[in-house]
Amino acid sequence: MRPQKPLCSFFFFFFFFFFFSLILTLYPAAADHEGPSSGTSIVFATTGRSRYAFDIYTVPTVDPPTNANELRITDGHSVNFNGHFPSPTSSSILSIIPNQTLINLIYVTERNGSSNIYLDAIYYDSPDHTRRRSALQVPIRVQIPLLGSEPSIGRISMKDRPSLVGEYLVYVSTHEDSGVPRTSWAAVYSTQLETGLTRRLTPYGVADLSPAVSPSGVWTAVASFGERGWSGEVEELSTDIYVFLTRNGSNRVKVVEHGGWPSWADESTLYFHRRSDDGWWSVYRAILPEIGAVSVGTVVIQRVTPPGLHVFTPAASTANRSFIAVATRRPDSEFRHIELFDVDSNEFRYVTRPIAPQNHHFNPFISPDSTRVGYHKCRGDSNGGKPENLLLENIQSPVPDISLFRVDGSFPSFSPEGDRIAYVSFPGLYVVNRDGSNRREVFTGTAFSSGWDPKRKGVVYTAVGPIFATESTKVDIISINVDDDKLGYKKLTTGGENNAFPSASPDGKLLVFRSGRSGHKNLYIMDAVDGEMGGIHRLTEGPWTDTMCNWSPDGDWIVFASDRENPGSGSFELYMIHPNGTGLRQLVQSGSAGRTNHPWFSPDGKTIVFTSDYSAVSAEPISNPHHYGPYGDIFTIRSDGSEIRRMTHNAYEDGTPTWGPTYMRAVDVERPNDGPQCSFEDCHWLKISRNQGVEVGPLGFTEAQCGR
Template sequence: MKSPALFILLLFFYHASADHGGSNAQTTIVFTTLGRSSYAFDIYTLPTSLPPSKAVELQLTDGESVNFNGYFPSSLPPSLVSRLPDPVLSINTSPFHLVYVTERNGSHHVFLDSVYYGGSGNGGKRKRSLLEEESRVSVVNRVQVPLVGVEQTGGRVSMKDKPTLVGESLIYVSTHEDPGVGRASWAAVYSTQLGSGLTRRLTPYSVADFSPAVSPSGVWTAVASYGETGWDGDVEELGTDIYVFLTRDGSNRVKVVEHGGWPAWGDDSTLYFHRRCHDGWWSVFMAVLRENGELGVESVSTQRVTPPGLHAFTPAANKRLLAVATRRPGSDYRHIELFDVDSGRFTELTKPVSPKTHHLNPFFSPDGSWVGYHKCRGTGNGKGNTLLLETVQHQAPEPEFSLFRFDGSFPSFSPDGSRIAYVDFPGVYVVNHDGSGLKKVSEETAFSTAWDPKRKGVVYTSVGPDFASETTAVDIVAINVDDESRSLKKLTVGGKNNAFPSPSPDGKWIVFRSGRSGHKNLYIMDALEGETGGLFRLTEGPWSDTMCNWSPDGEWIAFASDRESPGSGSFELFLIHPNGTGLRKLVQSGTGGRTNHPWFSPDGKHIVFTTDYGGVSAEPISNPHHYQPYGEIFIIRSDGSELQRLTHNSYEDGTPTWGPIYIQPKDIEWPDGGDACSFEDCHWLNISPTSKSSNASIAQCAHLPK
């Protein structure tokens, strides 16, 4: 259906628009991260020598930041010892020295904490051993020392992973260097001299490295790596191989294991790693490296050491004793267990202490007497204050804006910037940007929100299931959020899967996607009366055009499309005039990649969007709650120049929006606290392989030891 009058109006619309948005005013970007607002992680430790019933779980990190991926150094270099105060050095027993990743203000750092405890007994005097019966914590003394972060790297934002001290050097993963290829991971291993700050890249520029592990001697570093073939989009297992190289400079790099991840050294000639077997179970394997002679896949023998029947992954090793994260059939939680390679016996570690909490990524103390890991702080799966808006540091040179992670899906700002509409399945909500005035404005299952720029309090959304076929019943509705009745006005009537409404800057029209032709294309309809007041088809073809956003000056509509490879799931960003002319590509993630959810800046000069252009930043199984390919938040000029990455993490960032006001970069808490640890584990660990496939396929993995 096409109205000639509407077509003529649209033909000149973008030239005649009087509302051209702002100029150089400060603004705000908010985005959603799947599950991240519930990651109240701290690092804990348990002794390996006590029965679980007598073990005391000690919290090592501050209970405030998001703290994870720890490491117990065997000793501290002089440059770090000199930075510790005398009381830490003079106590009558050694404190815990912990190197770990901490996320503060949305940016990752590596910290050293020196932690020691006062006992509840003995008059409050320091116990000589944390293993004594009365060593339950009453006093915690902590010294925090930043090792590598934004301040130490000249303003670079980066994601760090599995940090390790080797003498005066810190070995870690960072994502601050753009390889210049879409969908290629930015993850690389670096070495930073803590005294001088001198940093050396140890990963070749043509590959991506994850999960570095330094051998007990410090001579070798092992990594999970993939090369020039790049990422194939798998979010369960990356298909990495294990390489080793000299820690001092990255030289003598050689592949020693095909198909493996998360390496851990038992000694300088024994590596443990995980892989998902053909029988469907994640298992830990052992690789024995030849001590003398040339290294290579052919010279390294491997064998499976954990049996089928349970998932075991992210190993840590102390000679032939392993600490592994497990998911056993019938359990909803990851737990840390000890596994004796020689006897093949498992010993539960965390389940007797905190049975209904996920425990991730174990690591041993140098003498093997303690195992560390991270989990959500609190009792059970924890309660605590969650944030409505969490500030995220960024280094984009222009334009000037604050960046926040928002605790809700599909956020959008009201025209004056005072309120945010969002979706929390099921239902649509509105909240003031300071966290006050929260109200539910619709009980319907909805996705995508957009405010009318002229009619106060009117919010458009899509009612119906998301990720649905072209024939699914989804409709555009308007909600007056200031009307006590909050009745929905249905705007689409003649088609299926109508979604992602975006109003024109004068408030007269709405662009949206619809599957009414059998394919998802873009249409424009009357904003007040809906499609009965006039309908114009903007795009046409056997592909999916979706996630559209109208520019503030009315000249352009940005949208995501798989038109270059229909049905492949690969989406790029395009621009088109409202009259259907001027189509051009703005961003392409890479082969098979995704660029989605574009949103114009208030002055129309930039577009924020989510994309997997930066590939993967960490092994997926080392994190919980990954349902789709990773996404990071990027901005680009509307002419297609100056692509800039804003977020660096291993989460799924998405549905960004750009607001017209500047919100000071300060965290804003929900007034009622909220559930701090409600995330789920990786969904593929919820499915146990069938016994038939397990029995039939064991031979396809390396043999179990006898």
């Protein structure tokens, strides 16, 4: 096993975080640091992410659920999900929580530009038993980050489905490169909280998801790809369930073929979900032998929930084995709800539907004494949380002189000076100052992609018409002078044969773009001012799709995405070519059926940012239904094809990156809320009609998976 660098000491980090939080409370401007004196910025899109507003809630299992007894546990501000109720005796860290604790909670939270695992508590601390939350917010809140962000060594990662067992935190992390294109980086780790010592429990060459620790803490079950890897599934991963010793990952054995999201009821009983042969997602039970060797052949598998509705993400009760908590999608509802299922009587009992019938609820978990069930949902504008819609959200970057921002839109691009950003918020095109001020719509029609003229101030190029359509679809390229009070535009292409993705040469004289005018989408170059009327010539030719092109700052290269290795397959890779048509070479090999798209040169031309499923999936798609695709991260690569670096780690679909010439400070830019929070649908493939069409999404991936 490779040696692991210890994380920072828990207690050191706790006291550091306490005093750092005090500084930020007393001096908020301290957080608004200037960043490096020189540097650059990458801005990208994450479909719908800036409108997510998840908090964790709980209700009693014994009383009828009502609005009065539903309790929001988390802070009403961050994106909080995938909770776990630890045992009161799980760890000595619980001793720092005040006496008379009512609820302890471990959960995943996204804040300050990265994800982490936090411990929260709700406790009674006053004579009249007034209920208050704890969090580490001076003076009355204590909220404990259980893992450091490790900014000094760049170990940014997704952290998912945590469990606290004794002194150990068990969770998923993506900080280690699998070394193989289109192979998941997700692995299970344990961290001893008092020492910070971290151990990888997943073997190298394998990807594990959704860990669950047995009641004794001895065993951990995971949904695993094993050694077969990811083949591109986004509906059901068809993982297998493995069990291994929590202390070191040894004694690993496969116990279930075709199963995910395991949950222990006792040391020999596991619940899990899978899509059944009849098309319904259902919960199953695996009974492991108490004596003798455990293998797939010795485990008894029983279907627990009936057909006629989708049931998934089970949570077993270790104190009361007569019921489990599940998420359901019923034929009479468009929403996902939490229900309790009696495994003896085979009866369901509603939990969340009486409280919020038109709200999605996700990933239940049960308290150690089985008296409470928890879940996460959108807090909304009226659920005691803060409505927030960030136009530009800072993301923790693994590179000190590159700042990362998520834009609430798609296809961003920087002005040559780096002071403004153009982006698409379907259907319109917008321009905003890089600090988020002076946002205005400059084109009201359906537009996609954006790019600035490097010489003519205020000129922005875009394509207008349906996105990602057939070769003959009417799409044209226009230029807009966004500094013109009248906001007129000039049409540069005339045929309308799906002309899109314009990118100007550094001298501002030419535009490279893709067009379907030959019956195939290939690259062309035309005059930047007069368009086709000023001259046009073909750059690439073939029965494939060349698209998403970007011109290098020195003018020597054009980078683009292409499916030329397997036309029509949906698999895209990156290529570079000289503007005169010579020097074609492959830059990124995506792996079998991989998708690598939307390349953009850095201001110095030495590096290219792009979006890709190069690191595959990081979580089970069924547990993240509010994402178009549970894969797709931002990467950079040197223009010579070396040094691929992963910039983002999450279970979302990141795409359409751009690279700007200035360093944007790590400040989140909030704008007035102008739309509903969490206005997404459940997975399209969970609808009762099973034959769903496949559409291509705005980030270049497919929308037949999960989307709004």
